[in-house]
Amino acid sequence: MNMDIPTINALPYEDFVNIFGNVVEKCPIITAAIWSRRPFESLTDLEAAISQFIDALPESGKEGILRCHPDLAGRDLQSGTLTRESREEQAGAGMDALGPAEALRMARLNEDYKQRFGFPFVICARMNDKTRILQQLSERCQHERAVELERGVEEVKKVCRLRLQALVRTAASNKL
């Protein structure tokens, strides 16, 4: 059973941001902004409000969203400073259990990607495994910058959808 939409619509902004503030990694401003769009008809409608907010940002704002994301299998994973959501997602895709050669390859490709585009490689880890992530990273390094900006933002939206769905289930089981 999920937390229902009337319950979500009745949340004061502080609770709404506490619960949903990290559906876009480290961008609680987005959650906080779309609270103004209540009432939502459904979770899909809430998700659409987030997408629309992101789409309306200038290009630098979209780049800013990507730059708030950690590298996959990067410094934050190693130093334990990932957000809870990222930690779970990266672990689920095996990013915390790379062999030495895979880890080196991942680090080099991440660096290449960032050097080339000025933002990190973002992919919805829950929809991929380690092999596919390495393959995608390698391929996407070859793209045009504009293509990758758009692609990164699309991946952010996929992550957002899965985080939203998980939170609505968790909040319901906690009898919020």
Add this chain to the structure above:
Amino acid sequence: MNMDIPTINALPYEDFVNIFGNVVEKCPIITAAIWSRRPFESLTDLEAAISQFIDALPESGKEGILRCHPDLAGRDLQSGTLTRESREEQAGAGMDALGPAEALRMARLNEDYKQRFGFPFVICARMNDKTRILQQLSERCQHERAVELERGVEEVKKVCRLRLQALVRTAASNKL
């Protein structure tokens, strides 16, 4: 001696966001976005880039920024979950040492303000003391919503300026 602007302009986005990510409270996306605007001519120019980014946001985005701010003398102060910057600013203005009557008055006015406007009362604590903050909070509760949205954003910019200046001094003394 301050960290000079060529040093700032040479920072990779990860370092830039690590250092300056909280100049607007809990909105690293803003810092991350304006990295795209390098090179900056001066700290004032960097600050102007932040202001322009904020000004270009839709109304909901500006509300979102305010909603990422903690209450003064509120839950986050009591539970120790303020950001470092907020904690120092609130302590400097005496928010951690209110008498019982002042604390009650502050809590009630904060609640009134949030009920009325749908975002929290934001004021640059470093430019005010406890008496002045309570007086301003009381007065500003009476304003029109649009006036308060604009006023809150102006206060965010004042906080941002002081945080930027402090960080540039600290980073220089740490020989960044």
